[in-house]
Amino acid sequence: MVYIIQTTTDDVLEQSFSLYDMNLRLTMRYNAILTGYQFDLFDIDKDEYITKNKGLSVGSPSLIEFNLPFVLVLDDKSGFGINAISKDDLNNRMQVLIKSKGEYREAIRSSSRT
Template sequence: MHTIQTTSDDVLEQSLSLYDMNLRLTLRYNSFFRGYQFDLFDIDKDCYITKNKGLSVGSPSLIEFNLPFVLVLIDKSGRGVNSISKEDFNDRMQIVIMSKDEWRASIRQRSQTQNR
């Protein structure tokens, strides 16, 4: 699992080497939706995996792609809600990149905890 801390900058760019892939992640703040959209670029293949994909708290982004991982936006406050202002990205939000198996295990664990 890899954590990307967000900031209130309009554009964030980060190069990552994960899951045997060299990637460039570009996050852009969308003031209309009050959230981030991202581009994911495969550096080795010199092509975009996706452009302008949205992030929503708790929802696995890229789950429908043939990739070994997903991106999940997490609300560190525990409220589990999307941002209401750009400043929420300074300290309340973070992005986690995890394998699909890790994500499925986290869902199973949450489900078991809620059923108790």
């Protein structure tokens, strides 16, 4: 299962959801210097942050080093495979995908075979 979070041109995006038997709150903040997002991930049940101010970059899984069943991936829907170059790109080209680590690894294996 892939969970999709559509990005916008808002400076702060916040969404709460339940995945993998966890109740989570994701807060993404636009960083004008990076022309991208940094995020906080909060475990609502444990009342604690999993991470704060973590970056998102196209093609690089965020949270891969954490003991979690999933990763966050910034996806460029256009297929260019590059990070945003303007705030409008975040609204038009980008989405954040939440994938299980197994799904992420399989996607990498599949893309390396083509």
